[in-house]
Each structure stands twice: as C-alpha cells, then as structure tokens.
Amino acid sequence: MEKxxxxxxxxxxxxxxxxxxxxxxxxxxxxxxxxxxYLILKGELPSEKEAKMMDAIFVSVIDHGIAxxxxxxxxxxxxxxxxxxxxxxxxxxxxxSAHGGAxxxxxxxxxxxxxxxxGELVKEYIEKKKPIPGFGHKYYxxxxxxxxxxxxxxxxxxxxxxxCAFAEKVEEEILKQKGKKLVLNVDGAIAALHRxxxxxxxLEKDFSS
Amino acid sequence: MEKxxxxxxxxxxxxxxxxxxxxxxxxxxxxxxxxxxYLILKGELPSEKEAKMMDAIFVSVIDHGIAxxxxxxxxxxxxxxxxxxxxxxxxxxxxxSAHGGAxxxxxxxxxxxxxxxxGELVKEYIEKKKPIPGFGHKYYxxxxxxxxxxxxxxxxxxxxxxxCAFAEKVEEEILKQKGKKLVLNVDGAIAALHRxxxxxxxLEKDFSS
Amino acid sequence: MEKxxxxxxxxxxxxxxxxxxxxxxxxxxxxxxxxxxYLILKGELPSEKEAKMMDAIFVSVIDHGIAxxxxxxxxxxxxxxxxxxxxxxxxxxxxxSAHGGAxxxxxxxxxxxxxxxxGELVKEYIEKKKPIPGFGHKYYxxxxxxxxxxxxxxxxxxxxxxxCAFAEKVEEEILKQKGKKLVLNVDGAIAALHRxxxxxxxLEKDFSS
Amino acid sequence: MEKxxxxxxxxxxxxxxxxxxxxxxxxxxxxxxxxxxYLILKGELPSEKEAKMMDAIFVSVIDHGIAxxxxxxxxxxxxxxxxxxxxxxxxxxxxxSAHGGAxxxxxxxxxxxxxxxxGELVKEYIEKKKPIPGFGHKYYxxxxxxxxxxxxxxxxxxxxxxxCAFAEKVEEEILKQKGKKLVLNVDGAIAALHRxxxxxxxLEKDFSS
Numbered sequence: 001m002e003k004x005x006x007x008x009x010x011x012x013x014x015x016x017x018x019x020x021x022x023x024x025x026x027x028x029x030x031x032x033x034x035x036x037x038y039l040i041l042k043g044e045l046p047s048e049k050e051a052k053m054m055d056a057i058f059v060s061v062i063d064h065g066i067a068x069x070x071x072x073x074x075x076x077x078x079x080x081x082x083x084x085x086x087x088x089x090x091x092x093x094x095x096x097s098a099h100g101g102a103x104x105x106x107x108x109x110x111x112x113x114x115x116x117x118x119g120e121l122v123k124e125y126i127e128k129k130k131p132i133p134g135f136g137h138k139y140y141x142x143x144x145x146x147x148x149x150x151x152x153x154x155x156x157x158x159x160x161x162x163x164c165a166f167a168e169k170v171e172e173e174i175l176k177q178k179g180k181k182l183v184l185n186v187d188g189a190i191a192a193l194h195r196x197x198x199x200x201x202x203l204e205k206d207f208s209s
Numbered sequence: 210m211e212k213x214x215x216x217x218x219x220x221x222x223x224x225x226x227x228x229x230x231x232x233x234x235x236x237x238x239x240x241x242x243x244x245x246x247y248l249i250l251k252g253e254l255p256s257e258k259e260a261k262m263m264d265a266i267f268v269s270v271i272d273h274g275i276a277x278x279x280x281x282x283x284x285x286x287x288x289x290x291x292x293x294x295x296x297x298x299x300x301x302x303x304x305x306s307a308h309g310g311a312x313x314x315x316x317x318x319x320x321x322x323x324x325x326x327x328g329e330l331v332k333e334y335i336e337k338k339k340p341i342p343g344f345g346h347k348y349y350x351x352x353x354x355x356x357x358x359x360x361x362x363x364x365x366x367x368x369x370x371x372x373c374a375f376a377e378k379v380e381e382e383i384l385k386q387k388g389k390k391l392v393l394n395v396d397g398a399i400a401a402l403h404r405x406x407x408x409x410x411x412l413e414k415d416f417s418s
Numbered sequence: 419m420e421k422x423x424x425x426x427x428x429x430x431x432x433x434x435x436x437x438x439x440x441x442x443x444x445x446x447x448x449x450x451x452x453x454x455x456y457l458i459l460k461g462e463l464p465s466e467k468e469a470k471m472m473d474a475i476f477v478s479v480i481d482h483g484i485a486x487x488x489x490x491x492x493x494x495x496x497x498x499x500x501x502x503x504x505x506x507x508x509x510x511x512x513x514x515s516a517h518g519g520a521x522x523x524x525x526x527x528x529x530x531x532x533x534x535x536x537g538e539l540v541k542e543y544i545e546k547k548k549p550i551p552g553f554g555h556k557y558y559x560x561x562x563x564x565x566x567x568x569x570x571x572x573x574x575x576x577x578x579x580x581x582c583a584f585a586e587k588v589e590e591e592i593l594k595q596k597g598k599k600l601v602l603n604v605d606g607a608i609a610a611l612h613r614x615x616x617x618x619x620x621l622e623k624d625f626s627s
Numbered sequence: 628m629e630k631x632x633x634x635x636x637x638x639x640x641x642x643x644x645x646x647x648x649x650x651x652x653x654x655x656x657x658x659x660x661x662x663x664x665y666l667i668l669k670g671e672l673p674s675e676k677e678a679k680m681m682d683a684i685f686v687s688v689i690d691h692g693i694a695x696x697x698x699x700x701x702x703x704x705x706x707x708x709x710x711x712x713x714x715x716x717x718x719x720x721x722x723x724s725a726h727g728g729a730x731x732x733x734x735x736x737x738x739x740x741x742x743x744x745x746g747e748l749v750k751e752y753i754e755k756k757k758p759i760p761g762f763g764h765k766y767y768x769x770x771x772x773x774x775x776x777x778x779x780x781x782x783x784x785x786x787x788x789x790x791c792a793f794a795e796k797v798e799e800e801i802l803k804q805k806g807k808k809l810v811l812n813v814d815g816a817i818a819a820l821h822r823x824x825x826x827x828x829x830l831e832k833d834f835s836s
Contacts, residue, residue, distance in 0.1 A: 005693060009690070011692070012692040019689070024690065025772055025773065028687045029682075029683045031686055032686075033685040036685070056656045058660040059656075060651075060655045062663050062664070064637075065638075065639040066632060069289045070285075072285040073286050073289075076278040076281040077305075080282075080305040080308035081310055083500075085719055085727075089716040090285075090299045092713075092715050093286050093295055093511065096286075096290030096710070099288070099289035101289070101710065145652055149652050149656065218481070220483070221483040224558070233564075238473075240477055242451050242452045242472075242476040261447075264449070264451050268445050268446045268447075268449055268450075269442075271458065272442065292522075294518075298511035301503055301510055302503065362446070491699075491704050491707075494697075494699040494717075495720050498696045499724030500720065508700055511716065512704045512709065513709075514704075514708030517708060518707070519708055
C-alpha cells in the first residue's frame with residue numbers, strides 16, 4: 001500500500017497519544033465520555049452547557065425499542081452465533097437514508113436553505129414530491145416527543161437558534177400547505193442542534209484529510 | 210503501518226495479476242467460477258469431476274428461503290437505506306456457530322475423529338451433552354434432502370469416501386444410542402466432502418501466511 | 419415486527435425450497451454455480467453461451483492483488499482475531515462509489531444515455547467536470563487488460579452489442595476531447611455486458627418487492 | 628419468522644419508550660451518556676462515583692492512533708466510497724481475540740480464578756504456554772500508562788478492590804516466574820474494574836433472554 005493516511009484528530013508521540021492536541025491521559029478522569037466525543041468531532045473542548053446538550057442528544061437516541069431495523073440486524077447477526085461486537089457492527093451498518101441516516105441529509109438541507117423563504121422552499125419540495133429530510137415519522141403523527149424534549153432543553157441552555165427556528169417553521173409550513181402534519185423528527189431536531197456547532201463541515205474535513 | 214501482509218494466493222507482476230501461479234487473464238474465459246474458486250482455495254486446478262462436485266455443493270446452499278438469520282440481517286440493513294453490498298455484508302457476517310458456521314466445526318470434528326470407534330465417540334458426546342457439529346436441523350427431522358442429493362452425486366462421481374461413510378455412521382449411531390434422529394445436515398455433508406480435498410488445513414495455512 | 423417481507427426469488431413449500439419456480443434439489447448437480455446465480459438474478463435459466471459469459475465476468479474480477487481497500491478491510495478485520503466470514507463481510511462492505519461500486523453507476527449511465535449523441539454527451543460531462551462512471555483506472559492508462567479480454571470473449575460469443583459499442587465509443591471520445599485516455603475499466607465493461615441482460619432493472623425490482 | 632425476541636432492556640408502551648423501567652424522556656437532560664449506558668448494561672442507575680469511573684474508562688480507550696486494525700478497517704471501507712457509519716461498522720467488527728476483544732476473555736479469566744493461588748495459576752499458564760488474557764502489549768513493555776491512570780482513579784474513588792489487586796498480583800507473578808514483564812494492559816485493567824460491577828454475568832443474561 002503506497003497510500004498515506006493522514007489525520008487531524010490523533011497523534012502518537014513517544015509513548016503518548018494526543019487527541020486534538022490534548023494528551024489522552026490528561027483527559028482520562030477529567031472529561032466525561034460526551035465531552036471527549038465533542039472534542040474529537042469539533043477539535044475543541046465543550047463548555048459545560050454544550051456538554052449538557054450533547055448528553056441530552058445522545059441519551060435521546062440511546063434506545064428506541066426492538067422494532068428498528070438496526071436492532072433486528074444486530075440480533076440476527078448475534079443469533080447466528082457471532083460475538084456481540086459483530087452484531088453491533090451490523091446494527092451500525094444499518095443506518096442509512098431510511099433509518100437514522102436522515103440526520104446527515106437533514107443537516108445538509110438546513111445548511112443549504114437556512115436563508116431561503118421557508119414558504120417557497122416547502123412549496124418547491126411538495127411540488128417536486130421530494131421528501132424533506134428530518135420530517136415525518138412512522139409512529140409519531142402529532143409531534144415527536146424526543147424533539148419536544150430536546151428543543152425545551154436547547155431553550156433552557158440558550159441553544160435554540162436560527163436553525164431550530166427554521167426547522168420548526170418548516171414543520172408549520174408543511175402542515176399549512178399539505179394540510180397534514182409531518183413532524184420534525186428526532187433526526188431533524190438533532191440536525192438543527194448540530195448545525196449550531198458547525199459539525200457537518202468539521203467532520204467531513206477531518207475525515208477526508 | 211509497519212506490518213507486512215503476505216499472501217500465497219495472489220501476485221502482481223508488471224500489469225499482470227497471477228493467481229496461484231496462473232495468469233488471471235488466461236483463466237478468464239477458460240475456467241468456470243467454481244473452478245476458479247477451487248483454484249484459489251486449493252492452489253491447483255480441479256478435475257472435471259471435482260468441478261462438478263464443487264458446483265453441486267455451491268448450488269445446494271445458494272438459497273434457503275427468507276427465514277434464515279443471514280437473510281433477515283441482509284434485508285434489515287438494506288431496509289435502512291443502504292446499498293445492496295452493505296446488506297450482503299451483514300448477511301455474510303451472520304454466519305457463525307449457530308448458522309452455517311457449523312461447517313468449519315464439522316470439518317474439525319471429522320478431521321480429529323476419523324480414525325476413532327464411532328460408537329464410543331458418539332457415546333462420549335452424548336454423555337457429556339456436547340453437540341456434534343454437522344448433525345441436527347430445525348426443520349428436517351428424518352433426513353436433510355440436500356445431504357441426500359449431495360451424497361448421491363458424490364457416489365456417482367466417485368467422491369464418496371471414508372469421511373462420507375464416517376459422517377453417515379455417526380448419524381446412525383446417534384439414532385441407535387439416543388433413540389432419536391439427528392440428521393446429517395447440509396453443513397455436515399459439505400464438511401465431509403471438503404475433507405476429501407484437505408480444504409481445512411489449506412485455507413488456514415494460506416490465510417495466516 | 420409487523421412488517422412483511424416479500425420475495426419474488428425464493429419459496430418454501432413443504433420440505434422443498436423453490437428458486438424462481440425451480441425446485442432447488444433439481445438444480446443441484448445440474449447447474450453450475452454461475453448458472454444458478456444467473457437464475458436468481460434474472461429469473462430464467464441462461465443459455466450455454468450466457469453461462470460462459472457469466473463465468474468469464476466472475477473470473478475476471480475474482481482477484482486483483484492485495485492492494486485494493488476491500489482486501490485491506492478483510493484482512494484488518496481478520497487480524498483482530500475474528501472468523502474468516504466476518505473478514506469477508508468487511509471486504510464486501512468496502513465496495514462503494516470509489517471501488518467496485520462504479521459498476522452500478524456505470525449501468526445507470528449506459529441505460530440513460532444509450533441513445534444520445536456520444537460526442538455531445540462526453541462534452542457535457544467534461545464541461546461540468548463530472549466523472550463518467552466506468553472510465554479511468556489507477557494503474558491502467560493505455561487499456562484495462564480485463565476489459566479487452568471480456569470484450570474479445572463477448573465478440574466470440576455474440577454478445578458484443580450496442581452497449582459495448584457505446585462504451586468503447588465513449589472511451590474514444592474522451593481521448594479525442596481531453597487528449598488523454600481514460601480507459602474503459604473492468605467495471606464499465608461488465609456494466610455494458612450486464613445491460614444486455616437487463617440486469618439493473620430486474621435486480622431493483624425484486625429487491626424492493 | 629416464528630421466533631420471538633425478548634428483551635429485559637427496553638419496552639414500548641403507548642408512545643413512550645422505557646429503558647430498564649425508566650421513561651426515556653425523563654432521562655434525556657438528566658443523565659449523562661455514560662450514566663445511560665451504565666443503566667442499560669447494569670439495569671440500575673450508577674452512583675456519582677460509578678459514573679465518574681465509567682467516564683474514565685470510556686475516555687481511556689476513545690482513541691489510540693491510526694495504527695490499530697479497527698482504524699485501518701474503518702478507513703479502508705470508507706475509502707471505497709461508503710458512508711461514514713459503514714466504515715465505523717467495519718471498525719466495530721474488527722474487535723476480536725487479538726484486538727480489544729481480550730476484555731471479555733480477561734473478565735472470564737478473573738471471574739474463574741479470583742480465589743485461586745496466583746503463583747500456581749501463573750505457573751500453570753506458563754507451563755501450558757497459554758496466553759493470559761489482559762496481559763502483554765505490543766508497544767508498552769514496562770507498564771501500560773492507561774492502566775496506571777485507571778488504577779489511580781479507581782483508588783481515589785474507592786473502586787480498587789480484590790479484582791484489581793488480583794490483576795496486579797498476576798502481573799508481578801509473571802515477571803517473577805518468566806523474568807520478563809507482560810504488562811497488565813488497558814483491556815485487563817478495564818476487565819478488573821468491570822468485574823466489580825458484575826458486568827459479565829449481567830450482559831450475557833440480558834442478551835440471551
């Protein structure tokens with residue numbers, strides 16, 4: 001293999017591992033798991049409020065029953081007689097445009113359209129019959145309770161910003177124009193909250209470098 | 210990465226790829242898919258009869274309905290909105306000690322016990338309540354029709370040897386001692402047929418080299 | 419799980435498994451592996467020539483050294499101490515838009531553009547700096563030897579049709595317009611040959627049904 | 628599929644998801660990610676100190692450079708042109724007896740041998756040339772700095788118990804008997820700390836139920 005992989009995230013120097021410039025061992029015992037994940041993704045330490053928001057986001061999607069395809073895949077693989085982590089791997093692989101993966105599409109949708117007129121934007125999607133990523137849910141028809149909870153927390157921590165407002169405005173416009181609700185789902189809500197942190201761009205840059 | 214991976218299977222020289230010493234392009238159009246797989250696994254070209262047996266084995270397990278866990282995993286992953294090959298990957302990962310993977314255990318069982326007294330061997334497994342790999346099936350209680358078909362073909366091609374006889378003797382002994390049939394399943398039958406070709410050893414050797 | 423998965427490929431009736439309407443056990447010993455794969459994909463048995471072409475295609479991509487990312491992934495997973503099939507699964511998951519997966523995009527490209535003026539088509543892609551799927555290769559700059567071999571076999575078997583001609587015409591036009599060759603690679607060649615069999619459409623239909 | 632999957636972890640009732648008896652939405656904003664993971668694994672909420680220990684453990688293994696096979700697999704799969712999560716899945720699948728997966732074996736080793744005479748135990752393993760899971764490291768020959776950090780934190784939080792002492796005693800005995808150090812690695816250290824929480828047993832029980 002001639003190719004050379006680079007990373008802006010991690011570095012080995014002597015016996016020490018550094019993450020984003022911080023010595024790993026200095027982080028152990030001083031950062032929570034969420035804080036360390038934030039550091040890896042964003043390249044800087046979170047404030048206390050940002051860490052709280054991050055925890056809320058992770059906990060909101062830590063489980064959703066045994067019906068989702070990712071759970072089915074994980075258990076099917078484990079039931080073949082494989083180790084736990086191979087089952088988990090199948091579960092992780094399951095996320096895609098139709099399950100969980102809407103998050104990335106929703107981030108892109110918000111990033112690209114944040115400054116547009118929401119009424120016209122929704123009209124265009126409805127006319128072209130294009131699905132709006134982050135909206136609609138199989139079970140939740142009135143509202144996604146996880147979205148509501150995350151938005152309440154975002155407000156109390158001061159993170160409810162123009163992306164959150166945009167997302168809720170899109171939900172309203174869909175109801176107005178379609179006469180039917182497509183709820184802002186938990187993926188859409190997280191997408192709006194992540195946008196605030198500029199996470200889309202950061203991730204891609206580090207990943208391809 | 211300082212590690213160096215070696216392979217006894219494949220070689221690049223100039224613009225040419227060689228498999229087991231044969232130039233890949235010379236094989237294209239001259240070998241069937243099964244013959245090429247045999248070459249990769251065993252390091253030599255199969256006879257016409259060996260190729261026929263190989264084809265029979267592959268076709269016998271090409272499909273078994275939509276109930277097996279490997280199919281469920283594949284479809285669950287695809288249903289998340291992923292590409293076809295990622296679904297297939299999950300299906301392949303599903304094989305394990307409880308599904309399909311019995312094949313490897315069964316090969317080892319036959320390799321280790323071929324020269325033992327079958328009656329005593331089965332008695333030992335029954336007393337210790339150890340499952341005998343390659344025997345028993347969820348649906349087939351009288352016989353596994355795929356086993357029967359493969360054994361018939363093996364006989365007509367001259368491949369029915371001491372491993373096949375051993376496997377069928379084990380099936381008989383289980384019935385005699387337990388008073389209940391545990392059929393020689395398709396994994397067990399393929400294991401017996403593969404042993405003839407010494408495939409267990411070969412695979413492992415190449416893989417770790 | 420309330421969802422109901424359907425399939426047009428496989429059926430269990432009593433103790434028998436049927437594939438595309440054929441009893442599995444009748445196929446064992448009578449079809450080669452490639453013929454059985456063709457049956458599953460296309461829903462009908464191949465002619466002798468079609469089976470020969472299918473074998474040539476499979477053998478042409480059965481191995482390409484140890485450098486490809488799919489091989490690296492497979493060996494990395496196995497080197498962690500996992501079973502062979504979990505390593506293979508990682509290799510299968512590796513296929514994507516940048517490795518192997520060009521095949522599907524190339525099929526779509528040919529399907530959509532077969533009736534267009536090739537000169538104008540290539541001009542449009544070059545002007546918009548869009549990559550043409552199925553063309554270009556990291557190592558092969560003059561021609562992909564696997565493509566040449568497959569096209570020769572296609573001609574001798576009578577499978578060289580308008581899709582193959584179209585693919586070679588695109589290669590020529592790229593050279594003419596860019597002054598630089600982007601070879602019709604093995605993915606592009608297989609895409610052209612698969613188009614003949616209408617495989618794109620078939621696969622998707624069965625898969626989503 | 629006739630099989631029925633049960634779970635002791637999660638429950639849907641009306642529109643609400645419950646984890647281990649707690650309503651998911653009540654946990655969002657009130658638990659950290661680590662606390663929620665602990666709840667899922669162990670079935671009860673952690674004390675503040677247990678949550679701190681859990682965070683230290685997770686952060687200690689959040690990154691270890693780009694050389695490990697799990698990282699290579701993840702990047703190889705992503706480099707094929709796949710989505711981020713499919714790359715992560717390959718990384719997760721890589722953990723096995725030779726990488727990361729020692730953790731489970733080490734937990735079992737400690738569980739089975741905690742009450743034995745350490746000198747005789749180590750002698751037996753050395754005589755039979757059996758590797759002791761959780762000991763030895765490719766790079767760290769004097770001590771694993773992550774182990775040292777975790778043990779210091781365990782002491783300060785009051786979690787240094789008989790399993791930790793046992794693990795360190797095994798490390799000493801190996802040095803005494805072999806005349807060469809095989810360091811208690813981070814997997815071994817985490818295994819000792821997890822034992823305290825009885826995690827082995829719990830996990831398996833829930834998983835198979």
